Amino acid sequence: MKRDELLRNIIFHYLGSDDFNGWVLPTDADAGLRNEVAGLVRDRLIDVISSQDDDNPHIKRYKPPPAKLQLRRLMSDYISFRVCLYPTAEALQVHGVRFDEREPYTSAVRQGEPQNSFRAFPLSMLEEYDRNPDYECWIFEDGGTIWYRGVDAEACDFEFAPSIEEETFLLVYLRRLAALSPSQQRNWSRFETTEFRPREYAQPDLFDPET
Template sequence: MLYEGTLRSIVDFYIDSLDYNGIPVSQILRTSDTSEILNQLSSLILDGLVTLTFSTVFLNPHIKAFPDLEPQEQIKKLMSESLDGICAYPTAKCLKEFKKASKYRGKPYSRRLFLGEPQFEPVYFDLTILEKYLNDPRYVVQNDDYSGSIHSMDEYDKELGEGFFLDTFGLAYNNQHERFVIVYLRYLNDLTPDQQKYWKLFETKEDCYQNIDYLKNTLGHWADNVSIFIAFIEELYVINKMCELIGKPSLFKEDFKRNRPKDFGVFLRPTLNNYNNFVHVLDKMMSDNINKDFFKNDILLTEEIKRKDGKIETRQRGTISLLEEWITNNFRPRDPEPTKQLFSTLRKVRKERQKPAHAVEKDNFDKRYHIMQNELIEESYTAVRTIRLILANHPKVQGYSVPDWLYKGQIRLY
């Protein structure tokens, strides 16, 4: 084969590397004349045997992070860019000719990576893949709205036969915006043969797309958007800051900025129990969290109720009723609809929370619980945002600035 020496050096370097790394072109140059090597590489690219990565495309060219550029584009960049930032890789066609892929037959994802698929090639799975780990206390599943990780607890590794560690997974979606699990090839590669075979059983044939914020976060970049759950907590925090500026007690007893509740987030398993747990926490963060001291000296905190026997009983008023009267007395909006919706949402959440308290319900798995959660958190976020916008009209709050992302509404339901 023409240029076999150059091709052999590229293949050997790749096979001997720890992370499917490409050989720097500057290293190949040590064996021959620069123009000759460039011509050889150009021919190998056109023959479909070699592909190049560039630091101008992805900062680290030593791994193949993303799909290959078109051959002519690779050759153009090879001839015009610094060779120190270019690495060469054998293609799948080349590796098959060298018969080097057989050792990965029992590891489907490692084999795909070895044969040249990008390290950040997304693989999509049905959500039920997580059932095994969520239902087994020997595993810890970390969930951060649109990303997470899974690992087995050290004390159970011997019992399990092997440890398990998945550094990161994310949420992906189909065209109906139903949630799926996404894992990049480089992280599936870390699983054992048996673990890779198990995960492969749950691959979906659905046409899915990845969450771009998850990709950015995985690559070490700041995401453009903030989770609606984080935004909700930020609204509570800002509202209490505004109360402080006005000279009143905090409207909310707690802002949860440092101790976000466990069930306040996207639940990975769409079950009735998870939905009920979410509603319970949401109501505790809203109606149950309203501080009655905020209303002192402004409105009555109690009401007199006439009993059937004719006697008058003094009762504590509910927090929703107090907030509704205070806002009605102090705020005259041009459009009353947002404030009406605010109290409608507070009562809706309270009613949803009371449902499981009055009936024994059997747990079940149904994707509609994701839809129900989505609708409820969107309505609830709008409710607390409305409270913040109402307080923003107070003269003593005029100079207070909320975070830029909150002001611009860079908020997303993942």
């Protein structure tokens, strides 16, 4: 498979799959195919995520490992682990993928952002939703759920996290927000804040692992 065809297949698979999945590299990929993949990695047009990096490499949950480590994964004589290929944000931009304000969180994933990145929201957001009869808030010790009680009921889970200033925020995985309808995505985006500064030990599973 030639370089341009390979890149096109990876991009089309990512954009066309239900969960923005990676293109699976066959375990018996020959040297020619792996060399094409390595060239695309060096040019920062694709990323390699393997089951050595994440239990589920079929979605890009976290920031991919450094390119040097990705290339080492490809140099194995026999790939005995699962390997998925993803277009980089740069490749998607060249392909014409742009931000769509009608569905801001799906758009962020479509542009290549990891699905386990997060968005922060002020605690005061709960008060507004709680006063709105179209919504129901379930609050637990570590987080909760906001339900939309429309014709097509929707829910989105959040977690509480303290900031470095000891202020509590709501944190939501991007993949949860992206699963909402476009109207609910726009509704959530009204409250989104960039003021959250995490404490080092706050919700470590929400942040990219060290690579």
